[in-house]
Amino acid sequence: MPFACLFVPDFSVQAVVRLEPELRNKAVAVFAGVTPLTKVFGANSAAKTAGVEIGMTKTQAEVCPGIVWRQRSLSQESTAHSALLDCAWTISPRVEGSGQEELPDTVVVDIAGCEKLLGSPEKIAGDLQRVAAEVGFDANVAVAANAESAICAARGFPGITIIPAGDEAARIGTPPLSSLKIPMELLDTLARWGIHTCAEFAALPEIAVVERVGQEGRRWQLVARGADARPLLPKDLPLQFAECLDLEFPVELLEPLMFVMNRLLDELCTRLRMHALATNEIQLTLTLQGNGSRRKESLVHVRTLRLPVPARESKFLLKLLQLDLQNHPPNAPVVGVRISAVPAGPRTRQLGLFLPLSPEPERLEVTLARIRNTVGDDHVGSPLLLDTHRPDAFRQTHFVLPESTTRTATMQRRTTAALRMYRPPLPAGVELREKKPAAVICEGARRRILALSGPWRTKGEWWSETAWARDEWDVLMEALRPAYRPVASEPPEEETALYRIYRDLRLRRWFIEGIYD
Amino acid sequence: MYVELHSCSAFSFLEGASLPEDLVSEAARLELPAIALLDRDGVYGSPRFHMAAKKAGIRAHVGAEISVEGCGTQAGMPSWMPNKIPSRSVRLALLAKNRTGYQNLCRLMTRYKLREKEKGTGAATLEEVAERAKGLVCLTGGEEGILAASLAQGGSEKARRDIEKLLTIFGKRNVYVEVQRHFDPAEETRNQAAVCLAEGLHLPLLATNGVRYAPFPGPRDPRCVYLHSQPLPARNGGTATGAKR
Numbered sequence: 001m002p003f004a005c006l007f008v009p010d011f012s013v014q015a016v017v018r019l020e021p022e023l024r025n026k027a028v029a030v031f032a033g034v035t036p037l038t039k040v041f042g043a044n045s046a047a048k049t050a051g052v053e054i055g056m057t058k059t060q061a062e063v064c065p066g067i068v069w070r071q072r073s074l075s076q077e078s079t080a081h082s083a084l085l086d087c088a089w090t091i092s093p094r095v096e097g098s099g100q101e102e103l104p105d106t107v108v109v110d111i112a113g114c115e116k117l118l119g120s121p122e123k124i125a126g127d128l129q130r131v132a133a134e135v136g137f138d139a140n141v142a143v144a145a146n147a148e149s150a151i152c153a154a155r156g157f158p159g160i161t162i163i164p165a166g167d168e169a170a171r172i173g174t175p176p177l178s179s180l181k182i183p184m185e186l187l188d189t190l191a192r193w194g195i196h197t198c199a200e201f202a203a204l205p206e207i208a209v210v211e212r213v214g215q216e217g218r219r220w221q222l223v224a225r226g227a228d229a230r231p232l233l234p235k236d237l238p239l240q241f242a243e244c245l246d247l248e249f250p251v252e253l254l255e256p257l258m259f260v261m262n263r264l265l266d267e268l269c270t271r272l273r274m275h276a277l278a279t280n281e282i283q284l285t286l287t288l289q290g291n292g293s294r295r296k297e298s299l300v301h302v303r304t305l306r307l308p309v310p311a312r313e314s315k316f317l318l319k320l321l322q323l324d325l326q327n328h329p330p331n332a333p334v335v336g337v338r339i340s341a342v343p344a345g346p347r348t349r350q351l352g353l354f355l356p357l358s359p360e361p362e363r364l365e366v367t368l369a370r371i372r373n374t375v376g377d378d379h380v381g382s383p384l385l386l387d388t389h390r391p392d393a394f395r396q397t398h399f400v401l402p403e404s405t406t407r408t409a410t411m412q413r414r415t416t417a418a419l420r421m422y423r424p425p426l427p428a429g430v431e432l433r434e435k436k437p438a439a440v441i442c443e444g445a446r447r448r449i450l451a452l453s454g455p456w457r458t459k460g461e462w463w464s465e466t467a468w469a470r471d472e473w474d475v476l477m478e479a480l481r482p483a484y485r486p487v488a489s490e491p492p493e494e495e496t497a498l499y500r501i502y503r504d505l506r507l508r509r510w511f512i513e514g515i516y517d
Numbered sequence: 518m519y520v521e522l523h524s525c526s527a528f529s530f531l532e533g534a535s536l537p538e539d540l541v542s543e544a545a546r547l548e549l550p551a552i553a554l555l556d557r558d559g560v561y562g563s564p565r566f567h568m569a570a571k572k573a574g575i576r577a578h579v580g581a582e583i584s585v586e587g588c589g590t591q592a593g594m595p596s597w598m599p600n601k602i603p604s605r606s607v608r609l610a611l612l613a614k615n616r617t618g619y620q621n622l623c624r625l626m627t628r629y630k631l632r633e634k635e636k637g638t639g640a641a642t643l644e645e646v647a648e649r650a651k652g653l654v655c656l657t658g659g660e661e662g663i664l665a666a667s668l669a670q671g672g673s674e675k676a677r678r679d680i681e682k683l684l685t686i687f688g689k690r691n692v693y694v695e696v697q698r699h700f701d702p703a704e705e706t707r708n709q710a711a712v713c714l715a716e717g718l719h720l721p722l723l724a725t726n727g728v729r730y731a732p733f734p735g736p737r738d739p740r741c742v743y744l745h746s747q748p749l750p751a752r753n754g755g756t757a758t759g760a761k762r
Contacts, residue, residue, distance in 0.1 A: 386600075
């Protein structure tokens with residue numbers, strides 16, 4: 001009994017309802033098509049009870065009272081199908097999704113060998129139904145010896161159905177032929193013959209069926225008999241998780257948009273947790289309302305957040321997205337939201353017993369995002385020195401907490417002279433004697449150089465427009481700015497200090513770069 | 518009379534910029550009687566270098582800078598400064614004195630090249646160097662060398678111990694303490710320490726330039742355009758913003 005099938009009835013409606021849980025107990029119907037050819041594409045059982053039928057025109061359907069109407073969204077159905085696959089992957093790695101576009105509501109799982117790990121087929125079917133409910137689906141589950149019987153049973157019977165091996169023909173005989181998703185032409189032919197159920201079709205002589213409707217008819221007859229033993233076509237695990245929602249009305253304010261994003265992130269994080277994964281990159285794509293121009297392509301606003309540590313907490317991700325959108329708001333009302341997450345292994349960290357506690361990376365990230373909102377993106381981060389001889393060359397990187405490590409006893413601390421840089425460097429005039437600096441004129445005062453060492457010559461990027469070349473000197477001279485004295489009564493004495501001065505060979509100007517401690 | 522005994526060509530990819538022929542022609546212009554080519558972990562440029570030198574009437578010496586493990590890493594940025602510059606093994610500058618030295622140098626490099634898992638990561642051990650030391654002369658090198666690394670990591674004492682190791686391997690007559698001058702304060706400090714060490718160990722001092730490129734050819738030479746338009750990307754994927762030799 002190696003196959004389980006997960007089937008979501010009224011899939012187009014449930015794809016909408018899973019992202020709008022407040023509609024769960026209401027009569028909901030979905031329209032498809034463009035005006036004036038809009039027709040009812042799907043309806044849940046409450047809506048059908050209220051009189052809605054598939055294929056009704058919009059005008060006919062709107063007569064029915066108390067129905068919530070939604071436009072069909074292919075992108076929402078696609079992400080709902082991905083969520084359905086995720087449910088199946090929690091049970092087994094061999095999962096077959098819809099190979100055909102018309103079956104996004106069905107997935108088949110190979111559960112051979114799962115009994116020892118997960119329990120009896122009944123328990124596996126119950127687990128599948130529970131996991132589907134977690135992502136918002138009210139699904140039927142069937143377990144059978146072959147994939148097609150499982151699909152047929154899941155489509156034909158509500159709830160959980162377990163078909164013992166060898167009993168397929170008897171069990172799937174009662175549902176109507178339409179539950180097999182037989183092509184319409186063949187279904188019409190069979191209806192003209194007076195064949196309406198699987199059992200009636202299965203009872204027809206095989207050779208006679210082949211003579212009249214060909215090999216295709218024979219294949220469907222094998223399915224109706226529960227004897228079609230086709231191999232499973234398993235899908236690969238996804239490289240990206242995505243959730244999307246098309247909005248009924250354009251949203252201009254951030255708060256309602258956050259409400260929508262919260263739902264999507266909740267679903268996304270639930271799916272990541274199913275795979276025991278987290279994410280280190282989130283991409284938000286907002287589809288914007290057109291500005292009335294004739295351009296057909298839709299406007300989008302894309303924001304990508306790269307996280308320093310993998311995370312799967314929806315509140316944390318929502319806060320980061322909120323702060324990012326406050327800093328980079330879209331320039332038009334939003335009509336569609338899509339959030340995709342690149343999966344990564346969850347963060348594993350062993351805390352040391354005697355190590356000091358460091359801030360939680362998530363809280364630190366939110367704090368950094370808040371600071372970025374205030375001071376700007378380019379003004380937050382930590383410097384990273386570049387592999388170059390250019391003085392003071394660095395680039396800014398994202399601030400990440402360093403790993404806590406115990407300082408080893410062998411680590412040597414060597415004393416080095418610290419250079420306190422003037423930013424920007426102080427322009428100066430320099431008097432030369434025998435091509436060496438003899439005095440520095442800065443801030444209106446002339447200071448004689450008492451001792452010097454140099455020149456230290458560097459140049460680089462001579463092949464580009466950002467070429468630089470300089471001669472540095474370390475000079476001992478009177479201090480530019482006298483040191484602070486707490487006791488004014490002490491007699492002033494001549495202070496000297498060690499400075500680094502340099503001549504920019506391209507600008508042909510002198511600067512004081514800094515003072516040594 | 519000056520002889521340049523530490524130069525590398527464009528065969529030291531991302532470090533040298535001039536072809537061996539250009540180095541030779543510049544040496545000929547400067548009327549040097551001889552010049553040595555020490556490319557990184559290989560003698561790839563030696564045939565062209567030798568042929569050009571023969572044509573120019575100057576003597577070409579063969580050698581190589583070989584990466585050595587167990588002697589620390591090259592002197593670079595201190596670990597407490599924020600950087601992602603990977604550490605590299607120190608390199609021994611070796612000159613072949615004779616045919617035996619050339620054979621030993623080639624066999625030494627072949628042995629550790631066969632062992633390397635990724636290109637450019639192989640390094641010889643000191644034991645392997647000791648096995649193949651006959652006929653080779655060792656220079657203590659510039660900023661990539663063992664002396665600079667030892668001084669940066671453990672000061673004069675470590676530098677003395679490491680040079681004594683070299684003396685054990687190559688013999689007292691085959692180790693030269695190298696000094697270079699590129700107007701760099703760190704290098705100047707290193708030179709002063711090198712002079713003290715050479716005096717203390719009674720070793721000869723050797724002045725080299727650590728040549729990385731010859732001056733550009735004339736403006737009408739098409740290679741001039743090439744050199745300007747093809748900046749050297751630094752090792753580790755960055756841009757060579759620091760070329761200064």
